[in-house]
Amino acid sequence: MTRRSPTEQLVEDVAAVYFGALGIATKTGADLDKAGERSDALQCILQGRVGAALHRLNPTLPHDVCEQVVRTLSRHPHATLVQNNRWFHTLLTDGMEVEYRDSGSGETRGGRARLVSFDDARQNDLLVVRQLTVTGPSGKHIRPDLTVFLNGLPVAVIELKDPANSGADLNAAIDQIKRYMQTAPDLFVYNLVLVASDGLLTRVGSISSASNRFTPWRPAQGGEPTLEALIRGLFQPSLLLEYLRACVAFEVDERGEITKKIAGYHQFRALRKARESVVGKLKPPLGTGDGRGGVVWHTQGSGKSLTMLMLAGALVREPVLANPTIVVVTDRNDLDDQLFGTFASGRALLRQAPVQAENRDHLKSLLDRASGGVVFTTIHKFSEAHGAVSDRANVVVVADEAHRSQYGFVEGGARWMREALPNAAFVGFTGTPLERDDKNTIHVFGEYVDVYDIRQAVEDGATKPLYYESRIVKLTVDDAGARIAETELEQAAKADTAGEDVVDRIRIPLEALVGAPERIDRLATFIVEHWEERRAAMEGKAMIVTMSRDIAARLYEAVRALRPQWHDSHDERGAMKVIVTGNDGDLEPLRSHARSKAARKRLAERFKSPDDDFRLAIVCDMWLTGFDCPPAHTMYLDKPLAGHNLMQTIARVNRVYGDKPGGLIVDLLGLADQLADALATYTRAGGTGEAVKQIQDEAVPAMLAAFEKLRDFFHGCNYETALDADPRAVLQIYLAAADHVFAQQDGSKRLRVLVKELSAAFALAVPRVETEAMALHLAFFQRVAAMIRKRLSDSSGSVSKAHQRDVDIAVRQVIGGAVDADQVIDLFAAAGLDEARLDILSDEFLQRVAALEQKNLALETLRKLLADEIRVTERTNIIQSKKFREALEDAILRYTNKAISTAEMISHLLDLAKFMREARNHGGDLGLTTEEAAFYDALAENGSAREVMKSDALRLMARELSEMVKRVPKLDWTQRESVQAGLRRSVRRLLAKYGYPPDLSDDATQLVLRQAKLSTEQSTFED
DSSP: OOOHHHHHHHHHHHHHHHHHHHTOEEEEHHHHHTTTTTSTTTSSOHHHHHHHHHHOOOOOOOOHHHHHHHHHHHHHOSSSSSHHHHHHHHHHHHOOOEEOOOOOTEEEEEEEESSSSOGGGGGGEEEEEEEEEEEOOSOEOOOEEEEEEEEEEEEEEEEOOOTTTTTSSSHHHHHHHHHHHHHGGGGGGOOSSEEOOOOOOEEEEEEEEGGOEEEEEOOTTTOOOHHHHHHHHHHHHHHHHHHHSSEEEEEEEETEEEEEEEHHHHHHHHHHHHHHHHHHHHOOTSSOOOOOEEEEEEEEOOOOOHHHHHHHHHHHTTTSSSOOEEEEESSSSSHHHHHHHHHTTTTTHHHHHHEEEOOHHHHHHOOSSOOOOEEEEGGGGGGOOOSSSSOSSEEEEEEEEETTTGOSOOOOOHHHHHHSSTTTTEEEEEEOOOOOHHHHHHHOOOSEEEEOOOHHHHHHSSOEEEEEEEOOEEEEEEEEHHHHHHHHHHHHHHHTTTTOOEEEEEEHHHHOOOHHHHHHHHHHHHHHHHHHHHHHHHOOOOEEEEESSHHHHEEEHHHHOOOGGGSSTTSSOOOOEEBBBBOOTTTTTTTGGGGOHHHHHHHHHHHHOOTTTTOOOEESSSSSSSOOTTTTEEEEEEEOHHHHHHHHHGGOOOOTTTTTOOOEEEESSOHHHHHHHHHHHHTTOOOSSSSEEEIIIIIHHHHHHHHHHHHHHHHTTOGGTTSSHHHHHHHHHHHHHHHHHSSTTTTTHHHHHHHHHHHHHHHHHHHHHHHHHHHHHHHHHHHHHHHHHHHHHHOOOHHHHHHHHHHHHHHHHHSSSOOOOOGGOHHHHTTOOOGGSSSSHHHHHHHHHHHOOOOHHHHHHHHHHHHHHHHHHHOOOHHHHHHHHHHHHHHHHHHHHTTOOOHHHHHHHHHHHHHHHHHHHHHHTOOOOOHHHHHHHHHHHSSHHHHHSOOHHHHHHHHHHHHHHHHSSOOOTTOOHHHHHHOOOOOOHHHHHTTOHHHHHHHHHHHHHHHHHHHHHHHHHHO
C-alpha cells in the first residue's frame, strides 16, 4: 500500500473543514467500523443509515418492506458496473417499486420507496468517511481518501494527492481511481461522481469517463478549480440533490454500449441560470414576464446538446410549470435528427419519450394537449400554415442555434412560431455569439443568461484550440478573372451569412471556377500530399468541405487517380468517402455516392471510430454542424462560408481526443476576410481569448522555440551523424546521448517534457516547410526518450504509467513509424547489460556497469536498478529496505551536493549493490524463508538483543512468528483492532518464552507488528 505524505494528509484535513462548513459530518473508516456501521469491509453501503433513511422518508411503509429494500440495494442485478450504476441511479431518482399488505385493511398496496428526499435536503443524511477500506471480490482492499455517503449510499469518491509532489499529479489520482473501480467495483455501483484533487486543482468525471474527460470544476462565478470550489459548488446539500436529479444521463450507442455522462460545472451553471430565467419570465397566468427566457452561448464542442437535454429535464420537473410541454426547435432536418437522438437516449431525464413532428398537422396534434410532452420540430413546420396552435403558458420552446437567419424572424418560421404559441416561454442555445446588430434574436429570446466561450472551453480541456493556415489553390491565372471571382466569392459568403441561397448568376460561374477540372486536379494533388504528411505526424481523420455535390464527386475521382488504394466501392471498406444526399437526376460520378440515410449513418460510425480506416470525408453540406468526430484534426475548406456557418463548420475539428494538440483549418479558397469578420463578431460579443490562431504566428514559433530548447539541452552532444543512419548502426551515439541526458539535473524528466512539447507543436505545423529541417532531429530525440523510458524510467505505480503514456503518445505522433513500439532501442542491450541473462546484483553485471564508458549512464543505471530492488524489498522486509533506502538517499544527497564525484558515486552504488546482495542471501544462509528472515531482522535489529540472544533462538522465534501471522485471517489493520490486540499479546508471550530482554520487548513487538502488517497488506491492498 502506498505511503501517504504529510501534505496529502493536510489536504484531507482541509477538505474535512470545507465539508464541516456545509454542516456535513466527517468520520474515519476505523471509527465507522468500530461503531459497528459495517459488518465487514466487503460491505459498501451503510445499512443502518440506509434503513433509517427509508423509515424516515417513507413513514407509511412497513418495517419488513424497508428491510427488503436495503437487501435489494445490496444485490446488483446486472453483469457490468455501468449497467448496475444506471439501475441504481433510476432507483435513487425515482424510488424503488414496492408492494405490501396494508396492516389495517389487509389490502395489497403498491408504491415507491424513496431513497432520497429531493424536497427537503434536511431530511437526508450526508456523511464523509476518511480512509474507508473496502474489500473487492478478489480479497484485495482499496482505501479511497474520502467517500461521500448520502443516506448511507456511497455517491462520491474523492482521491487526493500531494500538491508539492510533481510526480503525484491528478493523472495519478485518476489512474488510482480507475484501479479502485477494477478492484472493488461494488463501491462504484452507487457512484454519482469521481473526484481527483490536490487541493489547488480539481477534476471530476463519471465511472465511464476516459482520463482525459475528467474536467476542472470551477466556482460558478469564475475562478480556479480548487477543492474548495468543488465542495462548495457541488456538495452543498441542495446543490448535490439538484445535480443528482438533473445532471446525469446514460447514452447507449448502436452496439449497446452504455456511457454515463455528467454535467461539467459550466453545464450545471447554465442549467440553473436558464431555468431560473425561464421561470422568472413566464407569461400570465403562470407569471408576469414576457416569455423571453434568454440565450445560452456555449461554444461548439462543449456539450451544448447535453446541456439542452438536462435543462429540458429540469423544466419538466419544475413545479411552477405544472408538467410543461417542451418544444425543441431546429432549422434543419439533419440537426433535428441528431439532437433528437441525444434526447431519445437521455429520455430517463425527461420522464417520457420525445416525439418528432412529421408535418404541421402532426405538430398541431402533438401540441393540442393539456400538458406534458417533448416535441421536436424544424422551424419550417410553423410556416406551413398560420394561426395559434396552443395558447398555454406552460409551453417552453428550446431553440438550437437560435440566432440563425434561417429561422425567419420577420417573415418566416420564427414569426409564425410565436403566433402559434403566443404564451410560450422561449430559451435559445447557440454555439457562436450573436451578431452585434442581431435585434431579432434578442427580441424573441432575450439577452445572454450564460456564456462559456472558446477560451474557457480550451482552458478547461472541453475543446482543443483551432489553428488557421491559408494554402489557396487559385481559381484562375487571369488577373481580371481573379478580381471577378473574388467579388463573386464575397457575394456568396454574404449570402451564406444572411442564410440565403446564392443566386444563380453568382453561384453558377463561381462554381465553374472553383470546380474547373484543372483546379480540381491541383486541389487533389495538394490535399493528397498535405494529408499524407499530416497523417505521418498525427493519426486521425480529415474533412474536405466542397462547394457542391458535383465538385465533391469529381474531387473524389481526382484523389482516387492519385491514390487508388484509398478507394473501395464497398461502404465497409475504403479510406475515403463522399457524404452527400442524392437526387433522381444525378449523373455519374455523383450518382455512385448517393446513399440512404441508414448507409450515411453507418459511414458516420466508421468515421468516428479512431481505428477505422475511413480517414478522409469529402462533404458539401452534411456533417458541418452537430457532427462530433473527436479524432478529426484537419479540415480542408473549399467552400464560401461566413459568419456563424463558418465558425460552426471549422469547430468540427476542435473536439478532444487523446493528446491531440488542436485542429487545423486549411483554407483553400481564400476566406481570411470572412474569418476575420467572424472573429470580430466573437470579440464584440464578449468572447475572450483567440478563437482561431494562425499556424505561422502560433504553432510554428512554438515549434521552433521547443526545437531550440532541445538543441540547447543536447549542446555538447554531437548527435547529427546519427540523423540519417539506421539507429542500430550508430548505437554508440545513442548511448552517448543517453549519457548526456543523465549528466544534467532531472535530465530524463526534462527530456520527456521537451520532447512532448516539440511533438505537439510539430504535429500542428506539419507539413509546413519549417518542419522539414527538424523532422530527423525530432525522430532522434524521440528515440532517445523512448529508449530511456523503456529501461530507466521510474516504475513506481501510476506515475510511471502516466509518464510512459506521455512518451508513447509523443512517439506515435511524429514521423510515422520513426519509433514503433517493437523497435525501441534496448538501452541495456546496446550497452551490453541485457539483464534478462544476468542477475543485476551479480558480480558480472556490476562489473559490466562499472566498465561502461558512459559514466552518467552507468550511474543512472545503478541508481534505477537499486531503487527498484529496494522497492521490491519494501514489500517484504522493513528493516532491510530501511537500511538500503537510507544508504541510497545518503549517497544521492552527497552526489547532488557535489560532495563526491561521479566516479565516487558509482563506487558507492557498487558497494551498496554488493551489500544488498549479501543481505538478500543472509536468510538462506540461516536456513530461513524470505518471510522468516524479515521477522529475524526485526528481532535482531536491536544490537543489545542480538548480543543477548543466540542466533538459533532468533531463528526459532522468526519461524514461529511467521506461522503465527499466517494463521491470522487476511485483515485490514486499521479496521480490526481486536485482531491487532490479540496478535500483540501473542508476540509478547513469544518474546517472554524465549527470554527476549524485557526492556527491549516493547520496541521489538512494535517492529514485529509492523512487519506482520506489511506481510498482510502487500498481499491484500491495491495501490
